[in-house]
Amino acid sequence: xxxxxxxxxxxxxxxxxxxxxxxRASRCSVLSLAAEAVAGAVEDAGLRLQDVDAMGSFMVxxxxxPCVAVSTTLGTGALRSVLDLQLGGQAPCHLVWxxxxxxxxxDAEVVVVYRALNGRSGARVGxxxxxxxxxxxxxxxxxxxxxxxxxxxxxxxxxxxxxxPEDLGAVAVSQRTYAQANERAVRRQPLELxxxxxxxxxxxxxxxxxxxxxxxxxxxxxxxxxxxxxxLPHPPAVVASGCYRAGPRPGLDIGxxxxxxxxxxxxxxxxxDELFGRAGVSQEDVDxxxxxxxxxxxxxxxxxxxxxxxxxxxxxxxRSGGCALDGRLPTNTGGGLLSEGYLHGMNTVAEAVLQVQGxxxxxxxxxxxxxxxxSGALMDGSALILTTDR
Amino acid sequence: MPRCPWCAxxxxxxxxxxxxxxxxxxxxxxxxxxxxFGADLPYTVATVELDEGPRVLGxxxxxxxxxxxxxxxxxxxxxxxxxxxxFATDPHRT
Numbered sequence: 310x311x312x313x314x315x316x317x318x319x320x321x322x323x324x325x326x327x328x329x330x331x332x333r334a335s336r337c338s339v340l341s342l343a344a345e346a347v348a349g350a351v352e353d354a355g356l357r358l359q360d361v362d363a364m365g366s367f368m369v370x371x372x373x374x375p376c377v378a379v380s381t382t383l384g385t386g387a388l389r390s391v392l393d394l395q396l397g398g399q400a401p402c403h404l405v406w407x408x409x410x411x412x413x414x415x416d417a418e419v420v421v422v423y424r425a426l427n428g429r430s431g432a433r434v435g436x437x438x439x440x441x442x443x444x445x446x447x448x449x450x451x452x453x454x455x456x457x458x459x460x461x462x463x464x465x466x467x468x469x470x471x472x473x474p475e476d477l478g479a480v481a482v483s484q485r486t487y488a489q490a491n492e493r494a495v496r497r498q499p500l501e502l503x504x505x506x507x508x509x510x511x512x513x514x515x516x517x518x519x520x521x522x523x524x525x526x527x528x529x530x531x532x533x534x535x536x537x538x539x540x541l542p543h544p545p546a547v548v549a550s551g552c553y554r555a556g557p558r559p560g561l562d563i564g565x566x567x568x569x570x571x572x573x574x575x576x577x578x579x580x581x582d583e584l585f586g587r588a589g590v591s592q593e594d595v596d597x598x599x600x601x602x603x604x605x606x607x608x609x610x611x612x613x614x615x616x617x618x619x620x621x622x623x624x625x626x627x628r629s630g631g632c633a634l635d636g637r638l639p640t641n642t643g644g645g646l647l648s649e650g651y652l653h654g655m656n657t658v659a660e661a662v663l664q665v666q667g668x669x670x671x672x673x674x675x676x677x678x679x680x681x682x683x684s685g686a687l688m689d690g691s692a693l694i695l696t697t698d699r
Numbered sequence: 700m701p702r703c704p705w706c707a708x709x710x711x712x713x714x715x716x717x718x719x720x721x722x723x724x725x726x727x728x729x730x731x732x733x734x735x736f737g738a739d740l741p742y743t744v745a746t747v748e749l750d751e752g753p754r755v756l757g758x759x760x761x762x763x764x765x766x767x768x769x770x771x772x773x774x775x776x777x778x779x780x781x782x783x784x785x786f787a788t789d790p791h792r793t
Binding site for chain 1: 705727729732735746756758764767
């Protein structure tokens with residue numbers, strides 16, 4: 310309970326969420342997807358589009374549309390703040406934290422944060438080659454896909470922590486169970502551990518069910534002041550803390566990890582103390598976790614990095630049902646990116662909001678006063694702690 | 700004058716490596732997720748920790764499955780416009 314860093318004094322909250330359906334082929338433009346999710350989130354929050362006076366979003370190699378485009382399409386209020394980040398899955402929590410601070414400073418009153426992409430039918434980030442010099446020794450030898458980079462970390466992580474395929478598989482199985490209670494999820498058929506273990510490797514150590522599903526879709530959340538959120542239809546999800554962190558020498562791009570000392574500890578280890586300290590809560594206080602899961606390994610690494618499990622014990626925790634709805638720490642309650650679909654963690658944040666608000670329906674965690682959510686997998690990333698309005 | 704993209708130095712010093720090291724970590728591709736290398740499947744790419752300290756990436760040619768900690772030794776293979784550094788398992792180190 311060391312609150313050594315001052316936060317925004319719990320003065321901002323998430324008031325609503327919006328989604329498009331997730332599909333393999335949206336058959337519409339990214340701008341259209343973005344507009345649908347943003348309009349949906351604003352309506353869900355009980356606000357009008359004219360109330361929106363700031364926006365934030367992110368894209369990888371121009372795979373999305375900038376905030377001013379969405380503002381134009383929807384006819385939002387005049388923008389007083391905007392953030393278009395050139396980032397991937399590291400961005401969602403960071404953007405919501407920036408939105409909260411924007412509101413707290415008084416720079417804007419209603420901030421919409423969104424992610425929109427035709428991630429399956431359009432540009433696919435998973436096998437994308439990045440500009441710059443980071444790939445010059447990678448691409449010529451066939452080391453050019455995101456799951457290979459994360460796999461390189463996962464292999465070492467499993468080795469050092471004494472964990473294995475059953476531990477990765479337990480994550481996939483646990484999250485598939487949640488997906489059955491989530492109509493938005495694209496993978497909903499039940500999965501058993503034996504079935505997981507019988508899947509051939511895609512890239513050792515990962516099988517098909519270790520990997521997220523690339524989809525077309527969009528997702529948005531609305532951030533406003535806690536005071537205003539209290540008058541809106543849904544209970545506020547108070548932004549208690551947020552943090553972005555890159556460790557030293559984070560690389561020229563997401564696949565450039567050669568200068569990173571320790572593949573068994575990602576950004577979650579680096580931001581943990583600041584994240585919890587700022588919120589004034591401890592790991593024991595966390596009721597629900599939404600851990601960024603482009604691949605199963607990042608859930609284990611995140612649980613350990615945040616201190617929610619002891620090092621080397623996350624797999625056993627998941628295997629024992631600890632992450633299930635009736636477990637000690639319900640985790641990735643919407644099925645996660647693994648089963649719901651790869652909205653680069655924007656949907657991970659939205660699921661955290663729904664849980665805090667008590668709107669999880671059949672997958673609602675019984676206790677949901679403190680929810681931790683993360684964005685990112687490797688050298689850099691961000692996280693939030695959301696709480697009920699206590 | 701150009702700077703090193705990884706450390707911004709303008710002065711370069713070449714340090715000779717004996718070309719031996721151990722596998723710090725690896726992945727083995729069984730599907731062609733990295734475009735253009737389907738004919739090579741399955742293949743392994745490792746992060747190799749050289750005995751002199753630095754880490755490098757390279758293919759490792761060895762029976763599967765490879766294990767972390769395996770000793771490897773550098774090999775070179777000429778392609779039309781470049782020379783590839785790859786590794787074989789080191790018979791002098793298990």
